[in-house]
Each structure stands twice: as structure tokens, then as C-alpha cells.
Amino acid sequence: MELSKLAEILEASFFNGKDRSDIEIDRAGASDLMSDILAALSERGVLLTGLTTIQAVKTAVISGVTAIVFVRNKKPDPDVVALAEMHGIPLLSTPCSMFVSCGRLFDAGLTGLDGAR
Amino acid sequence: MSSLKKSFNIRSRDFIHAGEASITVQQLLKQMRIDPALIRRIAICGYEGEMNVVMHGGDGLYRVEINSDRIVLEISDQGPGIPDIAKAMEKGFSTASDEHREMGFGAGMGLPNMDKNADEMFIESVPGSRTRVRMLFLCKGTK
Ligand SMILES: Nc1ncnc2c1ncn2[C@@H]1O[C@H](COP(=O)(O)OP(=O)(O)OP(=O)(O)O)[C@@H](O)[C@H]1O
């Protein structure tokens, strides 16, 4: 699905990268552990996390995550948004919890980062 | 192709700049049109290694040597060293602090993940003194 569709499903808003909301997402990974993300395949994948740190963005850059969604309305600092923008990674925030975010995306047909359902 | 060497300093406890060496090298390798799957493995190993130096080690060095047939990555730091390397290599073993865990680290998965992604990995450590992790990547190999 397109990132714009994912944003609609999660009632999420963009901090940056809205102009690239047509990028395709077909997997999702949910974790607050950076090593979990780094151990998974992340191409065409979105990362759902409660961590708004600069390291969450760097982990996405290293692992090839396409976009990051912060759950429970968490907001990143401006320097975190700037780094994500520099690397072309859209950042979004949803009011949904991690559980509800995952449930909605699973329902909409996304798979895990390993392709499992 | 002659070999290309790059090195970057890593500062202990500098979470703001941690990962910059790995991201810079990732971009360099992309420009050199290296196989994307190989770039990804090198980036992951470098980043996990950098984070280990920042969290657990002293000031250190990230060094990469790029040849046409092999890429060598070496991450070293000036202590405190790893007392039991076999234990440190176990999945889930971690001495990370609560502060590290709040930042999303401390799963005890860094070294196992590096070992999985490198074609070969060697760790040398002198407790109380220094640690050096060397990783080898074969450019034509499949892993
Ligand atoms: N450079 C180092 N200097 C000293 N100790 C280290 C170093 N690298 C790793 N260690 C020790 O080895 C343990 C395991 O490292 P590993 O990278 O597997 O997990 P972690 O860093 O604790 O968590 P994660 O990598 O999942 O965030 C660390 O908790 C630490 O005790």
C-alpha cells in the first residue's frame, strides 16, 4: 500500500516527507529494540516504535527502513526530523497505541518484516 | 583496484554522533556500486560495533579497508575490555544500563548479529585495556 494509505489507516500525521507519501510499503516491524530492527529485513518496511531518538532514525537509515511511525502521539525533536529528512525517511505520528497500530495494519494486509502473517 | 582505506574516531558515550561512520561508509559503498545486500551487512555490523564502543567501550576507532575482492572492517576501543568473550557472544547477554535500554539498546543481540552478517569475525580483548573486533566480507561470496 502507499504510505498515504497507511497514514489514513493510522490517522497519522507527517513531520516530514509528505511529498513522498506515494512510496510503497508492504511490511511492518514493531519494536523499541534497535537490534531487533537491525536483525530483520526492512526494505519496503515501516518501523512502528515508541522511541523518538536520533538513534531510531539512524537505525532506520542503516537497516533500510522506508518510513517510521511513532505510536501514541510521540513527537521527535526538530534535529531528529532534520536527520530523517536528510536521509529521505518520512516520520509520522499516530494517536494509536502500538497494539492498535499493528492490528489495523495487519488487517489491511501488511506482513511482518520477514514476510510472515 | 587498489585498496581504499578510511578511518573515523568513535567517542565513548557520544550518542549524538554514534553511527556517523557507518552511515558515511554506507553512502560511499553505494557510490561505488557495491552489491546492496553486502552494503547492508557491512552497515549493520559497523553500526552495532560503533554502538558497542559508545555504550560499553572507551574512545575508539572505526576502520574500513575496501578492496575489489574483500572488505575489512575493524572496530577497536581503549577499554574496559570484555572479560568473557564467549558469554558476550551469547544471544541476549547484555550488561547495558537502564539508560541504554531506554534508548532501545541492550537486547544483547549486537555481537550475534555482527557474527551472522560478517563472513568472518574475530574478537580480541584484553580485560581492563582494549577490545578489537575485525570483520571480513567477501565481495563475491554469498551469505
Ligand atoms: N567494545 C566493548 N567493550 C566492552 N564490552 C563490550 C564491548 N562490546 C560488547 N561488550 C559486552 O558484550 C555484551 C554483549 O554485546 P552485544 O552487542 O551483543 O549486546 P548489547 O550491546 O548489550 O545490546 P544490543 O547490541 O542488543 O543493543 C555487552 O553488553 C557488553 O557487556
Ligand SMILES: [Mg+2]
Ligand atoms: Mg551491542
